[in-house]
Amino acid sequence: MNSTNQTESKIKELFEGVIIADSGKKYLLTEIDKSSTSYYETPVHPNQAYFSFIDVATQENFTGYLEQFWKESGNEEFAQAAGAISSLAYSLCVDPDSQQEDISPFIYAMY
Amino acid sequence: MNSDQYILGISAYYHDSAAAIIKDGVIIAAAQEERFTRVKHDPRFPVNAINYCLEEAFIEPGDLSAVVFYDHPVLTYDRVMKNCAYAGADSFETFSTATKSILGIKLWVDKHVKQAIGTAGQLGKVIFAGHHMSHAASSFYTSPFEEAAIVSVDGVGEWSTTTIAHGKGRDIQLLQEINYPNSLGLLYSAFTYYCGFKVNSGEYKLMGLAPYGKPVYVKEIYDHLIDVKEDGSYRLNMDYFGFLSTHKTTNDKFHQLFGGEPRQPESAITKKEMDLAASIQQVTEEIFIKIARHAKKITGSNNLCLSGGVALNCVANGKLLKENIFEHIWIQPASGDAGGALGACYVARHLYYKEPRIAPNGKTDTQKGSYLGPGFTDHEIVAFLDRNKYVYTKYSEEEKNELLAKEIDKGKILGFFAGRMEFGPRSLGARSIIGDARNSTMQSKMNLKIKFRESFRPFAPAVLREDVNKYFDLDTDSPYMLIVAPVKEEIRKPVEAHADSDDMIPVINQIRSALPAITHVDYSARIQTVHQETNPKFYNLIHAFRKLTGCSVLVNTSFNVRGEPIVCSPKDAYLCFMRTDIDILVLENYVLLKEAQPKFEESENWQKKYELD
Numbered sequence: 001m002n003s004t005n006q007t008e009s010k011i012k013e014l015f016e017g018v019i020i021a022d023s024g025k026k027y028l029l030t031e032i033d034k035s036s037t038s039y040y041e042t043p044v045h046p047n048q049a050y051f052s053f054i055d056v057a058t059q060e061n062f063t064g065y066l067e068q069f070w071k072e073s074g075n076e077e078f079a080q081a082a083g084a085i086s087s088l089a090y091s092l093c094v095d096p097d098s099q100q101e102d103i104s105p106f107i108y109a110m111y
Numbered sequence: 112m113n114s115d116q117y118i119l120g121i122s123a124y125y126h127d128s129a130a131a132i133i134k135d136g137v138i139i140a141a142a143q144e145e146r147f148t149r150v151k152h153d154p155r156f157p158v159n160a161i162n163y164c165l166e167e168a169f170i171e172p173g174d175l176s177a178v179v180f181y182d183h184p185v186l187t188y189d190r191v192m193k194n195c196a197y198a199g200a201d202s203f204e205t206f207s208t209a210t211k212s213i214l215g216i217k218l219w220v221d222k223h224v225k226q227a228i229g230t231a232g233q234l235g236k237v238i239f240a241g242h243h244m245s246h247a248a249s250s251f252y253t254s255p256f257e258e259a260a261i262v263s264v265d266g267v268g269e270w271s272t273t274t275i276a277h278g279k280g281r282d283i284q285l286l287q288e289i290n291y292p293n294s295l296g297l298l299y300s301a302f303t304y305y306c307g308f309k310v311n312s313g314e315y316k317l318m319g320l321a322p323y324g325k326p327v328y329v330k331e332i333y334d335h336l337i338d339v340k341e342d343g344s345y346r347l348n349m350d351y352f353g354f355l356s357t358h359k360t361t362n363d364k365f366h367q368l369f370g371g372e373p374r375q376p377e378s379a380i381t382k383k384e385m386d387l388a389a390s391i392q393q394v395t396e397e398i399f400i401k402i403a404r405h406a407k408k409i410t411g412s413n414n415l416c417l418s419g420g421v422a423l424n425c426v427a428n429g430k431l432l433k434e435n436i437f438e439h440i441w442i443q444p445a446s447g448d449a450g451g452a453l454g455a456c457y458v459a460r461h462l463y464y465k466e467p468r469i470a471p472n473g474k475t476d477t478q479k480g481s482y483l484g485p486g487f488t489d490h491e492i493v494a495f496l497d498r499n500k501y502v503y504t505k506y507s508e509e510e511k512n513e514l515l516a517k518e519i520d521k522g523k524i525l526g527f528f529a530g531r532m533e534f535g536p537r538s539l540g541a542r543s544i545i546g547d548a549r550n551s552t553m554q555s556k557m558n559l560k561i562k563f564r565e566s567f568r569p570f571a572p573a574v575l576r577e578d579v580n581k582y583f584d585l586d587t588d589s590p591y592m593l594i595v596a597p598v599k600e601e602i603r604k605p606v607e608a609h610a611d612s613d614d615m616i617p618v619i620n621q622i623r624s625a626l627p628a629i630t631h632v633d634y635s636a637r638i639q640t641v642h643q644e645t646n647p648k649f650y651n652l653i654h655a656f657r658k659l660t661g662c663s664v665l666v667n668t669s670f671n672v673r674g675e676p677i678v679c680s681p682k683d684a685y686l687c688f689m690r691t692d693i694d695i696l697v698l699e700n701y702v703l704l705k706e707a708q709p710k711f712e713e714s715e716n717w718q719k720k721y722e723l724d
């Protein structure tokens with residue numbers, strides 16, 4: 001298997017092993033509640049909302065960073081996948097000039 | 112040893128990459144990458160803008176105290192993971208694309224910065240400022256206020272789509288937020304897409320189209336698409352949107368609600384699009400005003416700072432101003448993501464380094480008119496003109512303005528290039544196309560022969576600050592063209608009522624006021640007040656025009672053709688001049704007449720290069 005295929009299968013693995021396994025969780029607030037008076041939330045990520053550092057110095061450091069990030073926000077399942085995600089990030093890391101395919105002008109670039 | 116504190120801010124990888132630099136809290140430079148690469152809304156790492164900022168500050172990369180990025184990629188990835196977990200198996204394509212883009216590119220800002228300039232500053236690593244905190248900082252720290260409510264509304268940044276904060280002295284406290292997928296910006300973009308315009312640039316067209324229509328779909332929008340509370344908080348009904356699991360903002364249910372498939376780009380605009388535009392504009396304004404009222408309530412402030420892409424909706428800003436909820440409002444002119452670069456600098460200075468803020472004077476902002484981009488010396492301009500054997504005449508400032516005033520009065524159109532380029536999406540008289548606002552054919556001539564764009568699109572007036580109240584129902588500063596106000600009753604002209612139809616042309620061609628080129632169909636105008644202090648060159652030109660004609664208003668539109676980034680250099684300006692029906696090019700005090708120029712040979716297929724926006 002070449003490295004592109006390997007990366008593709010790692011993404012698929014992550015999707016099936018973590019994302020889909022976790023589906024059904026109410027991660028997004030989409031319920032329309034006519035009886036409530038407000039949908040405002042207090043800041044959900046106060047540790048990152050102002051400023052912070054991301055430790056990508058080594059793959060291990062980044063694993064640790066992700067683990068802590070998801071433990072702090074109560075996402076144990078994602079914290080357990082920190083090693084796989086960190087490894088994926090290191091294999092995906094590309095030059096900024098070889099950027100992702102062109103962003104379609106008809107969609108809002110969200111990621 | 113250099114004890115000055117230089118901070119470089121970067122925004123990149125979404126729609127509008129940019130860089131900004133501040134020195135001891137004072138803005139030195141800021142520019143969008145698109146102006147250098149000539150690729151509209153260029154999302155790539157802004158290496159040209161960064162180098163320009165360093166040059167303008169006259170420093171080496173090693174002199175930087177810190178480099179700050181305006182967005183947190185791990186927080187964004189967290190949102191993508193949870194979005195896909197929520198959406199299920201259908202979202203694999205979204206997950207795969209987002210994973211490659213975030214883990215493959217956005218995460219590695221530190222590395223990209225070091226590759227580009229050899230260092231991440233004296234701190235040795237990049238600071239990640241929150242996306243909405245960067246928006247909030249870009250408006251509060253440049254505002255005239257010591258204390259203010261801060262509202263930022265955009266499509267989405269990390270998780271947040273709407274935030275309310277309170278700024279006081281050097282601090283900003285985030286108070287409340289609305290998170291993805293609930294987004295006023297995405298709702299507006301859904302209509303932009305459905306009406307056949309490009310997202311992130313077409314919103315401005317939709318806003319311009321709104322006054323041609325009637326808000327007949329408002330009830331549908333409130334009944335089906337969004338639930339809004341009295342305090343302005345809201346949720347979208349995701350049954351009608353496709354963006355959780357596909358690349359499309361809307362879905363079939365949305366299309367059915369409004370009677371069919373989205374309009375094909377560049378096909379004829381019909382009454383339906385006009386009515387949809389009017390409807391989403393009204394809903395946006397109503398929500399925006401409710402959010403502002405709530406921000407006032409929870410902060411108790413008399414001042415409001417606005418930012419985020421939705422704050423570029425100057426019609427909504429004008430309505431908000433009229434509500435008198437706040438005594439003073441300041442809007443960051445680079446309210447889109449480009450402005451995040453500037454905000455990120457301030458996040459580092461005031462929140463990370465805890466440096467005190469330079470005391471605001473309560474009256475003027477510190478954005479310097481937003482003239483924060485490259486400027487060119489006489490020496491550079493002459494070298495460019497001589498090298499290419501272009502024909503020009505040099506005038507004194509006064510002679511030049513007298514001559515130009517006469518030419519504008521005769522109906523001539525100028526490409527006006529003066530001083531440092533604007534930061535943000537609007538041309539404010541540094542890189543502008545200028546014409547006579549009194550001229551009844553100016554709007555269609557400028558749209559069709561200069562800009563090559565849709566004929567319905569209105570133009571903005573630039574007016575001397577002291578005269579704004581003579582022509583418009585506005586008596587406040589609007590130096591950044593971010594406020595829409597009505598043309599005064601006294602200069603309006605009665606028009607025949609036109610039956611509702613798909614044909615906009617008879618409506619567009621009506622003469623609505625003594626300033627027909629800048630009077631929109633609903634008698635509104637998107638006003639730029641011109642101030643001697645921030646742009647004396649542009650001020651003096653309008654002043655000379657007033658002396659000659661008694662009129663202190665000119666048409667001001669961005670110096671570009673449709674799909675092209677605003678011109679940056681004399682070369683960009685010359686090319687735009689020769690490719691269009693612009694009559695006279697003004698490069699500082701050097702004046703070039705079209706008919707005197709050597710035969711122009713096109714070296715590239717620019718119509719293809721500048722895709723329609």
Ligand SMILES: [Fe+2]
Pocket residue numbers: 242246265266267268419420447448
């Ligand atoms: Fe944003």
